Structures are given as structure tokens and as C-alpha cells.
Amino acid sequence: MIRLQGIRKGYAVAGGRVEVLQGIDLDIARGEFVAITGPSGSGKTTLMNLIGLLDVPDGGRYLFDGRAVDDLDEDTLARLRNRRIGFVFQSFNLIPELSARANVELPLFYAGLPPAQRRHRAALALDAVGLADRAEHRPAQLSGGQQQRVAVARAVVLNPDLVIADEPTGNLDPAAAEQVMALFERLVDAGKTLVLVTHEAAVAERAPRRIHLREGRIVEDRRA
């Protein structure tokens, strides 16, 4: 599903350049559940952005589902993200002006689905995360856990192959975190590939495969 070969990525900062990723080789098979851990600044989020096609590497090769994505144009990348990848963020990233349903409809909107279909599929996705009765609530009217479940519904509403979660439980209390993790495990059971970035050991423990990053390199790749 994902093949990274010698991936490098750096950023210009005041007074020089920081090499965040310094040669990453990584294969992730379809249906795998991988946790990426590492201290702050180790490059977890940068790696996640590259895998999620939100950013392009400076060097190396990235094959997404067997297809080289290094030289794809912006629109094609947007289309790939739309159809093949779902994102869940630490801070939920729901649009505050939109209802839970409208937030879940966003990917469907950009996929060009007609309104009736969007409504229907968003309702199904919200039902699957147990929030069918909160569809018309604004994010501010929902708890953190509920907001993150809306975000999960949004991530999977177009039935992507890959779900990428960046510290999805970072802002949640233990009970809410548990609910969200249970949702993720259901996704994996349904055959989706899940890449989960976390610094919480307890969360990482639940993944069969754990990759540890330090200073831009993979220092550990362990399968349970």
C-alpha cells in the first residue's frame, strides 16, 4: 500500500535549514495497523503529512498503492486524498460554522456527489460512530469525544483505503479516547490500513506494528 524509499524532508528555518526526515525506508501493507511513535521533533507529523500526500518529499521515492506520487500535480493529489485517504487530527479540525452532518459531508462535497447522496452517506457514517442523533449539532455543542467521532465519520465517509490519525486521543479523556480507539480497531477489522501517530505508549501498544522515530530516522520497527 505504502512504500517509502530514502525519503528526505527538510524545512528552511531562521538562520538555516532543519532536516526533519533523513532517509526513511518504510513499507506498509494493505490492512496493516501501524503506530508511529517518537519524541517531539522526531519527524512524526512530517512523516504523516508525506504519507497522507499533504506534503511532498525533498528526496526519495514514494509509491502509493504501487504508483509513484512524487511528480503528481496538485489536483491529482487532492483527488487521491479525497478518495483514498481519511484524516483524523488531534484538534479534530471540524469547521465550527457547519453542523456535524455538514462537516461529514465535506469530502462528499469535494467528490462532487449530489446533495441527496451526500446527506444519506453522511447519515450512515454518523450512525456508524454512534452520533446519528447529533447530526444537526454544531461542533461547539458536542463534547471532545463526540467531535473526534464526527471527525472519524468524516475520515471514512468516502470509504478510503488508508486512514491517517495524528494524535487522535491527545485531547480526549480516557473514556472518550477508548471509544475512538475502539472505532479505529473496527476500521482495521474492516480491512482498512491505519497509520496512527502518537506519543502515548498505551495507545501505541494497541497497534500490531510499532515504528519508533528519533531525529528523523526509524530506530525501531517492531511487530507484536
Next chain:
Amino acid sequence: MLERADPLLLRDHLAQVAMVLRANRLRTAVSILGVALGIAALLIVQVATDAGRRVVFAELETYGLTTLWIFRDWQQDRPSVKRPGSGIDNDDYAAIRRSACCPDVRRYSAVVYPQNWMVELVAEGRLSQSSVEGVDVDYLAINNDRIVSGRGLRPLDIRQRRPVAVVGPVVRERLFGTRPAVGRTLRFGQVQLTIVGELAHKDRSLLAAIGATQGYDVNNRVLIPYTLYQQLMGGTRDIQTLQAEAVSVARAEAAGQEVVRFLTRRHHGRYRYTVQSMKSWIDTAERILGVITSVGMVGALVALVVGGMGILGVMSTAVVERTREIGLRKAVGARRRDILAQFLAEAAVIGLLGGLAGLTLGLVALVGARLWTGFWFLPGPGQIAIAVAVALLTALAAGTLPARRAAALPPAEALRHD
């Protein structure tokens, strides 16, 4: 799997835009107000200058825009060669009307009047101080005079020096009140004149207000055959002024020159002539209206620029504040043009709302102007369309820069923003 459905339905897009604008009410309202003021100013300037032009030209029309006045230029005479006479007599008049000298002239009328402009008229024991002018048949056509009852002067009246008169509404009112004047008589010196027609009222109130009519009341006129007047003046053959009508405003100056050349040649240069036309009046009116329009347009432009800057500011702030949202939208599949369309749609909605608010504001102001001045200014459909289009274009122009900036944000970077 990668194929993409058709572009999003505008309705859905606008529904989303409406939600976002509603969530940012204050900022939206300020932008709308800015555009509205600009559009209102634009509308008022357009309508007011249009109405002003109509009013001014309606009054200039009471002279006839193509009318020429040709008369002896006394000031250019050298004092040593004092010659008597008006420089134009009945022979000249007959000759020029027969001649092919002046292709740019459509018709002529002699105008004969005394040194003292105002004379005393009496009828049925009532008195009127009025001006009496001796004219020819075509005088009415040249001067855009209309007859409201009775008839104008006829060739036979001129030829036979008949004692007939056509009177203005002020004369009629002073001598007969509300009763009809046609058929009655009035006394002018020793002559009893039979009134055969009554002139329509002419409005020169604006020109009178700026002193351009020099106290001459066009409605206080009595027209008689010029031949009769010459006889009353002791059998003179002098014509004080030759009126001519040029074929067009553009040819008026040439027409005047043709007449002057003809008269000068006929008298072997013994007299100098001067030509007055409406050109200087038309030019002055155009210049004043032009200045008013420019000043108003500059004002409207300033207001629109302010409105545009408002939109630019609001949208720039919105782009910064919503950087993460833009990142998120891109993460879930929005392309560059989707983001561009979203922000331009927001700008367009602000522009349209501003345009409509501006139209309302402008109409209220114009209704207020009606109550104040009594002039009825109303915008035409073209002017309304221009105002709305300008509002929309202003908003789109102002929204383009922030929208492009938003569309160009790299998703990973936008998502990091806090």
C-alpha cells in the same frame, strides 16, 4: 476510482457561503456597508447628472439648440465711420432667402424690435408691460415655440402687414386672466391688434435663476408681423436681428459664417456682423455637468475603493483566521480552484448584498432629494445594472488577492497553523 463528478452545484456552494458569512456577521456587515456607500454614491451621481442634463438641455431647447442670431456688431465699428442702420434690411433678407449661399441654414426669420424692449399693452382696461417682437412665419419653428390655441403668423399676415398678434401666457394672464385670448383685441400704441394665437409656456427657471436670461421673460412676449412693426416704426426697412436655424448643432458655426460672409459681401464690407449661437451655452452646460459628474464619480470611486479595501481586509483576515480550515478542506479533497471559488463566492455575495443595500440607500436618498428639491430623479434599468455590476466587480477584484492566497496555501503548512 479517480474520476471526478461534475463541478459542485452552485446552490450548495452558496448555502455554505451563507453559513460562513452569517457566522462572521460584523465583518460581513462592515464590508457590505462600504460597498453600499460606494454604490449609493455612484447611483446618485449617475441619476443626478442625468436629471441635471435633462433639465438644463430642456431649458436650452427653449431657444432651439441650432438657433443663430446674426446682427450688426456695433462695437467693431470704427468711430470715424459711423454708418446708420442695422446692417440688415428687407432686401438683404429677401436676397439671402433666395440665395444658395448658406447650405447649413434650414430657415430664417427677421426679428424687429424697438430700442426700448418693454412696451405698454392695454386690453379691456387692463395693462401689461411686455415685449413686442416683429417676426416672420418661421420664427416659431426656429425658437421651438408651440401654439396652444389659435394659430401662428401666416405669410399673408406678413405680406399685408395685418394687425394680428400671437401672445405669450403671461400677457394673456395679465390682460384676460383665465379667459381665452384668441379672438380678443389689445391696444399697442395707436394700433388695435387682433389676437390670433397663444404661445405655450416655456420653462427657463433654471437659466433665470443663474441670471442667464437677463431679466427677459420669454412668456411675456407678443409676436406681430415684422412688416407691421417696421411700418409702426415709421416705415423703416431695418431688421435688427436675423434669426437662422442651422441644420445641426455641429454645423451651427459654419452656418453662421455662411450668413455673415453673404451679408458682408452684399454690403462690400461696410458693416461688421456678429453671430451668437447656443454653442457657448451648450459647451458651458456640458462643462459644468462634466465637472459635477467627475467630482461625483471621484467621490463614488473613493467610496468604492474604501468598500473594496474593506472586503480586501475582511477577506485577508478571514483567510488568516481560517488557514486551518483551508488546510482541512484541502486534506479532504478540495482543489485549488475549489478554495478560490469558495472565497470568490463569499466576496461576490458581499458585493451583491452591498450593491442591493447601495441601491436601496441611493433610492432613499433620491426620494429625499425629491421632497427637498421637487425634482423627480429615478434611476433607469441601465443605471441599476451598472451599479450592481460595479458592486460585484469591486468585490471580486478585492476578493481575488486573498482568495488566491488561500487557494495557494500548502495543506500541510495550513494545518500546522494555529
